[in-house]
Amino acid sequence: GAGVSQSPSNKVTEKGKDVELRCDPxxxxxxxxxxxxxxxxxxxxxxxxxxxxxPDKSGLPSDRxxxxxxxxxxxxxxxxxxxxxxSAVYLCASSFGLSGNTIYFGEGSWLTVV
Amino acid sequence: xxxxxxxxSHVSVSEGALVLLRCNYSSSVPPYLFWYVQYPNxxxxxxxxxxxxxxxxKGINGFEAExxxxxxxxxxxxxxxxxxxAAEYFCAVSDGGGSNYxxxxxKGTLLTVNP
Numbered sequence: 001g002a003g004v005s006q007s008p009s010n011k012v013t014e015k016g017k018d019v020e021l022r023c024d025p026x027x028x029x030x031x032x033x034x035x036x037x038x039x040x041x042x043x044x045x046x047x048x049x050x051x052x053x054x055p056d057k058s059g060l061p062s063d064r065x066x067x068x069x070x071x072x073x074x075x076x077x078x079x080x081x082x083x084x085x086x087s088a089v090y091l092c093a094s095s096f097g098l099s100g101n102t103i104y105f106g107e108g109s110w111l112t113v114v
Numbered sequence: 115x116x117x118x119x120x121x122x123s124h125v126s127v128s129e130g131a132l133v134l135l136r137c138n139y140s141s142s143v144p145p146y147l148f149w150y151v152q153y154p155n156x157x158x159x160x161x162x163x164x165x166x167x168x169x170x171x172k173g174i175n176g177f178e179a180e181x182x183x184x185x186x187x188x189x190x191x192x193x194x195x196x197x198x199x200a201a202e203y204f205c206a207v208s209d210g211g212g213s214n215y216x217x218x219x220x221k222g223t224l225l226t227v228n229p
Contacts, residue, residue: 004157031215043204043219056216091157095215103217105150105158 002026004106006092012112013082021077021109025094032075033095033103034067038088046090049075050097082113116141116207120220128228133177133192135223137205140186147188148206148217149179158204164188175199200227 005024013019025032034046036059045059049069060066064083069075079086089108095101121136139145146165150158162173169181175198179190188205202224206217 033216035219042221045216045218048216093158097215101215102160102163103148103215104160107155107157 004092004094004104006090006106006109008109009107010110010112012114015084015113016081018078018080019082019111021079021090021092021111023075023077023092023094023106025073025075025092026104028096029094029104030072030097031095031101031103032069033093034075034077035091035093035105036088037091037108041088043091046077079111082111084113087111087113116145116209116218118205118207118218118220120203120205120223122223123221124224124226126226126228127195129197130194133190133195133199133225135190135203135205135225137179137188137190137220138186139188139205139207141207141209143209146208147179147181148208149173149177149188149190150204150206150219152202152204152222154201161190161203195225195227197227197229200225 007022032049036044047057047067051072052069064080067077091108093103093105095103117140119138148163149161152158161177162171164171164181172178177192202222204222205220208217
């Protein structure tokens with residue numbers, strides 16, 4: 001499709017397990033962003049990529065969270081040893097890269113840690 | 115550092131009435147400002163954006179917003195609410211002059227439209 005694609009759309013995992021969330025940005029978009037949306041915290045920035053490098057990863061909440069992007073395209077957000085407070089919707093977005101360009105969001109990956 | 119404050123976590127209007135959703139921002143550099151809408155169980159959709167051109171910005175679905183530097187505001191309005199406008203609305207700011215393109219969001223305003 002033409003939009004930002006995320007998988008899985010829903011994931012239920014047991015506390016302590018690792019999870020991987022995938023994002024396929026709009027073709028040609030050089031910038032890619034991960035956000036987290038939770039009831040208590042609203043929309044929080046996690047990390048952003050320009051190409052394959054991450055100039056700003058200041059929003060990653062702990063060292064259990066990591067992300068990578070390969071080939072300037074697909075990105076994977078990994079959460080190790082999941083905790084219940086990690087339950088949230090993880091939103092991926094992409095843009096053409098320049099400041100002010102529209103940032104397009106995917107529909108999110110709903111993560112529930114039980 | 116940038117921040118966004120959305121006044122009113124929940125706004126309720128009657129169908130056909132004026133919609134006014136308030137957003138104030140704080141930014142140390144000239145900002146770019148955005149309004150996004152989120153329908154239930156969906157991602158965020160851009161309604162409109164201000165990027166230092168005209169201060170009155172028109173967006174999709176009949177919404178518009180006015181950038182007022184003196185008031186550090188970017189309120190969203192629509193003259194006549196429709197039932198389909200019921201959703202959550204997010205105001206966001208980014209660094210208009212810098213190299214960091216991330217958005218800082220407000221907490222959101224849930225709009226309810228009553229028949």
